Amino acid sequence: xxxxxxxxxxxxxxxxxxxxxxxxxxxxDLAGVAQWSAAKTIPVRFMIENTGAAADDGGWLLTGxxxxxxxxxxxxxxxxxxxxxxxxxxxxxxxxxDQHRVEVARILGGYPSLAFPFIPGLxxxxxxxxxxxxxxxMTVIAFLVSMWFGIRYLRKKDMEDDFRSAxxxxxxxxxxxxxxxxxxxxxxxxxxxxxxxxxxETSIFVxxxxxxAYFALRSAIEVEEKKATLSAVxxxxxxxTVPFFIFIMPRIMPGLHPGSADDTGSGPVFSSGMDALxxxxxxxxxxxxxxxxxxxxxxxxxxxxxxxxxSDTALSSTERSISHx
Amino acid sequence: xxxxxxxxxxxxxxxxxxxRYAINALLMFVVVTLAVIMFSLVGxxxxxxxxxxxxxxxxxxxxxxxxxxxxxxxxxxGTTMTLQLLATPMAVYLGKLLFxxxxxxxxxxxxxxxxxxxxxxxxxxQPDLFWTVMxxxxxxxxxxxxxxxxxxxxxxxxxxxxxxLSFPVLLPLLMAGISATKIAVEEPxxxxxxxxxxxxxxxxxxxxxxxxxxxxxxWKD
Amino acid sequence: MHVTAExxxxxxxxxxxxxxxxxxxxxxxxxxxxxxxxxxxxTLLRIVGGLLSPSSGTMRYSLNGTDxxxxxxxxHIGYVAPYLVLYEEFSAAENLALYAxxxxxxxxDGAIEALLERVGLPTxxxxxxxxxxxxxxxxxxxxxxxLHEPPLLLLDEPISNLDVDGxxxxxxxxxxxxxxxxxxxxxxxAEDIARCDRTFRVEGHL
Numbered sequence: 001x002x003x004x005x006x007x008x009x010x011x012x013x014x015x016x017x018x019x020x021x022x023x024x025x026x027x028x029d030l031a032g033v034a035q036w037s038a039a040k041t042i043p044v045r046f047m048i049e050n051t052g053a054a055a056d057d058g059g060w061l062l063t064g065x066x067x068x069x070x071x072x073x074x075x076x077x078x079x080x081x082x083x084x085x086x087x088x089x090x091x092x093x094x095x096x097x098d099q100h101r102v103e104v105a106r107i108l109g110g111y112p113s114l115a116f117p118f119i120p121g122l123x124x125x126x127x128x129x130x131x132x133x134x135x136x137x138m139t140v141i142a143f144l145v146s147m148w149f150g151i152r153y154l155r156k157k158d159m160e161d162d163f164r165s166a167x168x169x170x171x172x173x174x175x176x177x178x179x180x181x182x183x184x185x186x187x188x189x190x191x192x193x194x195x196x197x198x199x200x201e202t203s204i205f206v207x208x209x210x211x212x213a214y215f216a217l218r219s220a221i222e223v224e225e226k227k228a229t230l231s232a233v234x235x236x237x238x239x240x241t242v243p244f245f246i247f248i249m250p251r252i253m254p255g256l257h258p259g260s261a262d263d264t265g266s267g268p269v270f271s272s273g274m275d276a277l278x279x280x281x282x283x284x285x286x287x288x289x290x291x292x293x294x295x296x297x298x299x300x301x302x303x304x305x306x307x308x309x310x311s312d313t314a315l316s317s318t319e320r321s322i323s324h325x
Numbered sequence: 326x327x328x329x330x331x332x333x334x335x336x337x338x339x340x341x342x343x344x345r346y347a348i349n350a351l352l353m354f355v356v357v358t359l360a361v362i363m364f365s366l367v368g369x370x371x372x373x374x375x376x377x378x379x380x381x382x383x384x385x386x387x388x389x390x391x392x393x394x395x396x397x398x399x400x401x402x403g404t405t406m407t408l409q410l411l412a413t414p415m416a417v418y419l420g421k422l423l424f425x426x427x428x429x430x431x432x433x434x435x436x437x438x439x440x441x442x443x444x445x446x447x448x449x450x451q452p453d454l455f456w457t458v459m460x461x462x463x464x465x466x467x468x469x470x471x472x473x474x475x476x477x478x479x480x481x482x483x484x485x486x487x488x489x490l491s492f493p494v495l496l497p498l499l500m501a502g503i504s505a506t507k508i509a510v511e512e513p514x515x516x517x518x519x520x521x522x523x524x525x526x527x528x529x530x531x532x533x534x535x536x537x538x539x540x541x542x543x544w545k546d
Numbered sequence: 547m548h549v550t551a552e553x554x555x556x557x558x559x560x561x562x563x564x565x566x567x568x569x570x571x572x573x574x575x576x577x578x579x580x581x582x583x584x585x586x587x588x589t590l591l592r593i594v595g596g597l598l599s600p601s602s603g604t605m606r607y608s609l610n611g612t613d614x615x616x617x618x619x620x621x622h623i624g625y626v627a628p629y630l631v632l633y634e635e636f637s638a639a640e641n642l643a644l645y646a647x648x649x650x651x652x653x654x655d656g657a658i659e660a661l662l663e664r665v666g667l668p669t670x671x672x673x674x675x676x677x678x679x680x681x682x683x684x685x686x687x688x689x690x691x692x693l694h695e696p697p698l699l700l701l702d703e704p705i706s707n708l709d710v711d712g713x714x715x716x717x718x719x720x721x722x723x724x725x726x727x728x729x730x731x732x733x734x735x736a737e738d739i740a741r742c743d744r745t746f747r748v749e750g751h752l
Contacts, residue, residue: 206493213489217490220486222559224560226480229542233542233543240531240532241498241531244497244498245497245500336644339636340633340635404631404632406631407690410597410690545597
């Protein structure tokens with residue numbers, strides 16, 4: 001019982017944390033953004049080195065230091081109220097390459113001790129990684145588990161294994177639909193259209209098709225032993241052909257996802273550039289989803305056993321009534 | 326076992342030649358599909374690369390309409406048990422695979438020839454590469470569809486599920502096949518298609534091996 | 547051929563057909579499987595014939611002291627049943643030639659005619675057996691079962707659809723195969739049961 005409550009709080013707390021924790025860049029990010037868009041502002045966190053002085057244009061100029069220890073002039077349109085020296089702040093700002101100073105648009109709040117790194121092109125949208133990536137992983141894990149129980153069924157002919165296989169596939173389908181829809185929605189905002197046929201989008205589409213075919217096959221067969229055998233065989237064949245995608249896909253279409261062979265624009269999400277905090281949150285979320293999957297499996301298995309017991313008693317009671325006649 | 330398999334292959338062939346069930350349906354399917362494509366392309370100029378996609382679409386759907394026949398026919402006539410009593414599962418699978426192979430190679434040669442004759446805009450830069458890809462593609466289609474046909478026949482679904490189950494399994498083959506055909510049609514260098522050819526070959530090996538291992542389960546109740 | 551069933555059970559959709567069936571059949575025996583309709587006689591015969599695997603329990607076969615593997619079982623079994631369908635688009639002779647070819651047997655000249663005469667089928671018909679009457683089809687099934695001279699003959703209601711002549715043919719074959727090996731008959735027919743040395747009653751679940 002206790003672990004279900006813990007699981008609930010685990011996922012809820014991580015979700016809130018992922019959403020609430022700000023994205024904060026540093027001076028290098030500011031300079032990088034300025035190269036392709038002079039007017040673009042981004043969130044940046046900095047410590048104040050000195051209280052500063054009035055600038056010649058009537059604004060206010062002070063020295064700020066970023067998390068990496070680099071300093072720069074921070075320019076405010078008017079003297080900011082209540083800024084303390086040696087304090088840190090999170091501001092929306094841009095880099096002015098002509099004046100070689102940071103133009104602060106507004107102060108968002110105090111210096112956040114925990115923040116996700118600024119990733120050009122993704123920014124706040126980078127947070128999808130904490131939900132979308134675990135879902136996608138669970139899709140694949142559930143499929144492998146389903147296949148594993150399918151193989152076990154073929155070896156031992158235990159109907160329980162077939163049921164586990166089917167339940168895992170059902171959960172996999174659920175995760176697959178969630179991953180596809182969250183990814184697609186996100187792609188609309190980041191890449192401009194709901195579907196781009198990028199290699200990973202295509203892979204998950206194929207997984208969706210495999211799951212669909214698996215359940216279409218199951219619903220077409222009435223004899224349970226046959227259903228179990230044929231669906232197990234199908235999932236193994238499907239699994240045997242999936243690795244070919246990994247090979248052929250990059251040759252056919254350009255990748256948009258991070259980690260693709262020609263990945264340039266989308267930045268270092270989920271690669272070496274992902275910072276420690278992002279990793280911790282992502283892996284914690286993954287753990288949460290894994291436990292959620294196990295829990296859902298257990299619920300389904302219990303439901304299955306209760307149904308079996310009820311149909312068994314129904315079966316024996318009809319037998320009894322027949323023998324009474 | 327090879328002799329057994331060949332006897333089953335010969336039986337299917339004789340049966341098919343007698344009833345002409347699959348052959349007639351397939352030939353008509355190809356002619357009708359190509360006619361529809363030609364009607365819809367009157368006055369259009371399409372690159373050979375775009376036509377490659379159409380060629381593969383015709384090949385895929387022709388395969389989907391006829392290749393489940395060999396197993397479904399046994400189940401429909403009720404002769405599955407007869408065959409189970411006559412031969413080992415291995416021999417049955419091999420015999421059916423041989424029959425599918427013959428059917429799909431003949432079918433695809435017919436489709437490609439008709440395609441080359443009717444589509445003036447479709448020109449091939451490397452005919453040798455092109456025919457190699459067609460052959461490998463046909464072998465792959467036959468290998469993958471044989472086991473799926475066995476599954477749907479045993480599931481008594483009479484072929485409606487055949488394309489549904491086949492498509493995800495065939496997709497890597499189709500992608501590699503289309504990619505390699507495009508190279509054969511548009512690029513003058515054979516080596517560019519080398520990775521695709523390797524993939525097609527390994528796909529055939531993997532699918533056939535897995536099918537051999539699993540056919541026992543499909544065939545026996 | 548020795549046939550041993552050990553605690554064989556079979557379920558369909560978790561509904562038991564029969565449970566814990568054990569028996570032994572020895573060479574030279576005609577063994578009857580009886581039981582009321584729906585008790586699972588045919589299911590049991592299919593399991594004995596290797597067409598269906600038991601849900602639990604094991605079947606064992608041995609021929610002249612050596613065990614026969616399931617993979618090779620079909621070579622040593624002849625099976626006749628009303629639900630057995632032959633290749634109806636081929637003629638009787640073509641069917642027999644086909645079985646011989648798949649089984650890897652060479653039939654000498656005139657063997658096909660001799661077989662057809664043995665079960666009382668015309669030797670001059672070249673039309674597909676689709677046009678045969680049900681009794682003639684039953685005679686073809688007998689030929690399907692004995693063409694490879696198996697040491698174990700499994701007959702499911704062998705005299706169904708047959709006239710008096712046909713019954714004589716069946717019982718001749720039963721007597722011959724009693725000498726060659728063993729015969730198992732699943733039946734409720736008194737005439738069949740009279741030919742059996744022993745019978746086994748399947749008590750299937752409803």
